[in-house]
Amino acid sequence: MADDAEIASPRDASKETPWPAIGALVLTLGAFSVGGGFLFPASAFRLDQLGYSPTIIGAVGSAGALGYMAGSLLAPLVAGRLGLRVGATLGILVTAALILAFALVPPVLAWYPLRFVHGVANTVLFVCGETAIITVAPAAMRGRIVGLYTAVNSLFFALGPGVIGLFGFASLAPYALVAAAVGLLAVPMTRLGSVTPELAPVPWRRLAIAVGTIPSLLAVVAIWGWLDGSMINLFAVYAIKRGVSVPEAAFLFSLGPIGNTLLQFPIGWLADHLPRRMLLAGLAATGCVMAMLLPLIDFGGTLVVPFLVLFSAVGFGTFTVALVALGDALTGTALVAANAAFGLCWGVGSFAGSAGTGGLMDILGPAGFPLALAAGFLVQSVAVLVLPQQPAASAKMNAQETPP
Numbered sequence: 001m002a003d004d005a006e007i008a009s010p011r012d013a014s015k016e017t018p019w020p021a022i023g024a025l026v027l028t029l030g031a032f033s034v035g036g037g038f039l040f041p042a043s044a045f046r047l048d049q050l051g052y053s054p055t056i057i058g059a060v061g062s063a064g065a066l067g068y069m070a071g072s073l074l075a076p077l078v079a080g081r082l083g084l085r086v087g088a089t090l091g092i093l094v095t096a097a098l099i100l101a102f103a104l105v106p107p108v109l110a111w112y113p114l115r116f117v118h119g120v121a122n123t124v125l126f127v128c129g130e131t132a133i134i135t136v137a138p139a140a141m142r143g144r145i146v147g148l149y150t151a152v153n154s155l156f157f158a159l160g161p162g163v164i165g166l167f168g169f170a171s172l173a174p175y176a177l178v179a180a181a182v183g184l185l186a187v188p189m190t191r192l193g194s195v196t197p198e199l200a201p202v203p204w205r206r207l208a209i210a211v212g213t214i215p216s217l218l219a220v221v222a223i224w225g226w227l228d229g230s231m232i233n234l235f236a237v238y239a240i241k242r243g244v245s246v247p248e249a250a251f252l253f254s255l256g257p258i259g260n261t262l263l264q265f266p267i268g269w270l271a272d273h274l275p276r277r278m279l280l281a282g283l284a285a286t287g288c289v290m291a292m293l294l295p296l297i298d299f300g301g302t303l304v305v306p307f308l309v310l311f312s313a314v315g316f317g318t319f320t321v322a323l324v325a326l327g328d329a330l331t332g333t334a335l336v337a338a339n340a341a342f343g344l345c346w347g348v349g350s351f352a353g354s355a356g357t358g359g360l361m362d363i364l365g366p367a368g369f370p371l372a373l374a375a376g377f378l379v380q381s382v383a384v385l386v387l388p389q390q391p392a393a394s395a396k397m398n399a400q401e402t403p404p
Helices: 017-051 054-082 084-104 111-136 141-165 172-184 187-192 205-213 217-239 247-271 276-296 304-329 331-384 391-400
Strands: none
Touching: 017 054, 017 084, 017 111, 017 141, 017 172, 017 187, 017 217, 054 084, 054 111, 054 217, 054 276, 054 331, 054 391, 084 111, 111 141, 111 304, 111 331, 141 172, 141 247, 141 304, 172 391, 187 247, 217 247, 217 276, 217 304, 217 331, 247 391, 276 304, 276 331, 304 331, 304 391
16 A cells, blocks of 8 residues: 555656555445436436426436535535545445435425435545545556546446336335445445545635636536536436336436446546547537437437447546546645535536526427537537646646645
8 A cells, every 4th residue: 555655746657556545446436326326317217207397307406416516615624624535434424324315205395405415425425535536546547547437436327227127216125225335335445544645624715726727627527517417317307208118218327327337448548648638629529419419319229229328438538538637737635626626517517407408308398408418518629629728827736735
């Protein structure tokens, strides 16, 4: 195991890759994916079955996005006061309890605060866990390690729809099973010991500083939030409105995580070898074209499987590459603040995506879903090419490692 002094220098490409620590962190962050992969489509199915409109379903998802925004402001404080390891563990345990609560309280009004607190807990988990992964990863391997992390988490996410296919979404049993699985994923964090670095409390103003240093990356993540919020909260509804059954919709939903599992590591490899701005722009442009083709794909045919596998991987790849670039730009407490800013931007985008795409589907019908996705990818590709990069500002922020 590497010690704290080694971890404080994440740009050292020569240091040995601490695979045991990376493995433990990847498993821990899988708690969000296992829980979200089940909870997001299960809640959408349940609300749709009860007759709620896409607008209401999207609004419930947006409550979670508000939680991500609030959690982004809380996470740096938690990381500084409790440490990355304790913060991530706390996020897991709260997430497990909330998943069980969804089975015990009736929709729909009670689900708004539940999704909000779920978003807060998940953001604390993500900021603490992702910061630790980026920190322990050697610079020369960062793209592949982040790709591995996102691939494994996508595999975990795919387990959620599998639970729905086996146990349904209306009884207590699947919620209890998933909550137990999420809780068990806190165990690997107990094996990390002192591997995760000690961080001083992060001043709130660092969030504002981070926004000024990485505008293009924050734009990528905000728009990815729009796309991701639309997909996780409304794809199942879109698939049902395209004429498939609930089990078929759950299967189609699971293709996205499967695609990410297969392709995020290759995308991370590309991020280690290609100019990242051009890679981001290329992924976003490809996503725009595929979104426009989505209405032409027969959801009962064989082409839908490879199409959705690739479509999801392309979209999620924009986040993978942005996370790799963030690790190159910032270190230490600046990295914590910027990672929290990532969560804040994702939350804003997800809130707008869930509510906006749901409303568009109410107006235009199923056609509103691919239209919202195509518009998001188009804006993302333009933002990557137009917004400036400011390495000098990033270097200045890195120099301010010790809070006043």
